[in-house]
Amino acid sequence: MKTNQNSRRDFLATSLIASASLVGCATKNPFTAEELPDVKPSGEMVKLLSVDGEIIEVDKAFLKPVPELPAVMNTEAREGITGKKFVMVIDLSRCKSVKKCQTACNHMHHIHPGQNWIKVYPMQEAEHTAPYWQPTTCMHCDEPPCVKVCPVDATFKRKDGIVLIDSDRCIGCRFCMAACPYSTRVFNWEQPVLEKEIAEKPYSCETSVPQKKGTVGKCDFCPDMVRQGNLPHCVSACPNGVFMFGDLLEDTVTNGAETFRFSDLIKDKAGYRLMEDLGTKPSVYYLPPVNRNFPFQKEKGQ
Amino acid sequence: MDKLKENQIIEDLLPQKFGKLGRIWVASLIAVCALGAFAYGRQLYYGLEVTAMRDYVSWGIYISNFVFFVAISLVGSLITAVLRLTNVKWSTPLTRIAEIIAVSAITFASLIIIVDMGRPERFYNLFLHGRLQSPIIWDVIVITTYFFISLLLLYFPLLPDLKILIAFKERNGKWLQKLYVFLGSYWKDKHAQFKITDKAINILAIAIIPVAFSIHTVTSWLFATTYRPGWDSTNFGAYFISGAFLVGAGGVVVAMYIFRKHYKLEKYITDDHFDRMGKVLVMLALLYLYFNVNEFLVPAFKMKKSEEEHLLGLFTGEFAPIFWFAIFTAMFIPIFILLFKKGRKPLPAFIAGVLVVVGSWFKRFLIVTPTLLHPFLPMHDVPANYHHYIPTWEEWAIAGGSLAGALLVITFFARIFPIIPIHETILETESQENEKHF
DSSP: OHHHHHHHHHHHHHHHHHHHHHHHHHOOSSSSSSTTTTTOOOOOOOEEOOOSSSSSEEEEEGGOOOOOOOOSSSHHHHHOOOOEEEEEEEETOOOOOOOHHHHHHHHHHHOOOTTSSSSSEEEEESTOOEEEEEOOOOOOOOOOHHHHHOOSSSSOTTTTTTTETTTTTTTOOHHHHHHHOOOOOEEEOSOOOHHHHHSSOOOOTTTTTSTTSSSSEEEOHHHHHHHHTOOHHHHOTTTTOOOOEEEEETEEESSSSEEHHHHHHHTTOOOOOOTTGGOOOOOOEEEOOOOSSSSOOOOOOO | OOOHHHHHHHHHHHHOOOHHHHHHHHHHHHHHHHHHHHHHHHHHOOGGGGSSSSSSSSSSSSHHHHHHHHHHTTHHHIIIIIIIIIOSSSGGGGGHHHHHHHHHHHHHHHHHHHHHHSSSGGTHHHHSSTTTSHHHHHHHHHHHHHHHHHHHHHHHHHHHHHHHHHTOHHHHOOOHHHHHHHHHHTTTHHHHHHHHHHHHHHHHHHHHHHHHHHHHHHHHHHHSSSSOOOOOTTHHHHHHHHHHHHHHHHHHHHHHHHHHHHHTTTTOHHHHHHHHHHHHHHHHHHHHHHHHHHHHHHHHHHHHHHHHHHHHHTTTTTTTHHHHHHHHIIIIIHHHHHTTTTTGGGHHHHHHHHHHHHHHHHHHHHHHHHHSOEEEEEEOOOGGGGGGGOOOOHHHHHHHHHHHHHHHHHHHHHHOOOSSOOOHHHHHHHHHHHHHHH
């Protein structure tokens, strides 16, 4: 009869659910030889917190490492940090071309030897004007010509002003390199020399690590550092306080030791941007090389 | 027209087997292609470092080859469309030559651009994540459109010829017969069918003109949408298109001569054809010269700081030998040859055509590389070899392979299909005879 069939069905269903939940709740240690018969115990023990809140000791051999994922997902990396608009101020009167910025940036981003994301140019406007060193990063333009021309949205501008590269999407057409008037982008013509653990990491747009063969790379304003409340590596590394990094909306920039009100700094020291007339609207401002801290000296071998 | 004459035309124009010279030609082309393929294998394995391109010269002869191919492919629209729509009759025997050059060139343009990519396996990203804002996506769209229109303009006029070919079952052999039947056995020379194809050809001939203008204008915008000296020019669209028509016409003259000589087609590609194409070539060369004057003389008058190094590099500096070579071989010498009636005879016209094509290839090289060696900021903090660009053997092999491949496609096409449209030639001869009677 109908009621009998229903009640039998109900009984079966509830007993199945009950036994499943019983099994699930069983306080069995999954990290034992019974559960994983193929694994040989190594002898090295690791203390873990079990599901029940007890401290258990487990042989290290039974633990399987979870694949490392970037701290920030690709979609979040493409969006950016809310409420910020990052700017950099580079004080040309302080630069001696020590190139600690370059070394730190190359090292922390595991860039292929020979590549430089920061270039320190010897500049001289005209025949009778003063020569000076100009550290040049990516300008993170507000009208970025590189973003305009990218056919696959592999380079993009975030809401916090930072322009990043997605090396998992880049097709290596190098149109962005042709479009950038500041020659700031580099290309991985060959497989970058990387340590094994760096090479195996999943790519993060915010760290720009690991660099990949056949894709473009450039200064990224170190969003991974900025997210943690730290300064980009070049800013911290410079011994002469040349780089100042900060937030336009907060109207502050700092080089770690000194902090300035951005608008006052630019006004007082007559800050300017490179190639303003091109209309790219860079986020990097330069303070003119007035009252130089160091005389301009050519590098060795020039 | 009497059947005897018609049969004579058909016999003259049927595709012929490769003779000794033909086999040597095909073998050498295949060898070049094979070398290119091997070099590409190296490039896939090691990366683009096997080329001489580096961070400054980030575009090299692959891109200049790409521009060259897109340029040459415009000839399809010129001869098939422009001349057809203006009711020019003498160009009829040349339409298929022009169209196969167009299809072959645009195919290899697409291939060489994939070769230039750092990550060719991510090609699908162009469709999955394509941004309509990017000139590269515009190029992909217009080139694909042009390819299909050109393919149809090759196919539709071929249909009546296929019917003629299918009738020669013994001569064709097993595989060619299968191919002909597969492609056109449904064609019955019915009036209704002609009505459809005539209309289709007309529509396509009209449609291809804006598309042809688009492909080379958009290709020129890959450069003109950047700020660099030498590229930041409003002249580029027209400059590129005039150059494209020139090199395409030059290519047709070269192909005309070779096919005529090799397949003994003197009755169909006559001295008169060379005379007329010679005049077309002169006009196009003069037009291209006009645009060159605009492109170089005007910035040279001003000598803006950013452009000074670039212009001097071309006129008197490291690129001067190539620059003046290109100007003379692509324009001055052909103009001089073809202005005279004697110069428009087949052999001198052929030489002029060869000069135009060779000079134009170097002209495309000069558009791509010199600009990249004159960036706004000094070339600094880079390895020494970044300051120069001399293509490696892999690059030459691959670029050469693409050119050989394009020639191979044209060669095989002429082996398989009549390179001069049989049906249209019969119609033309008939109408000429009818005219004589009245």
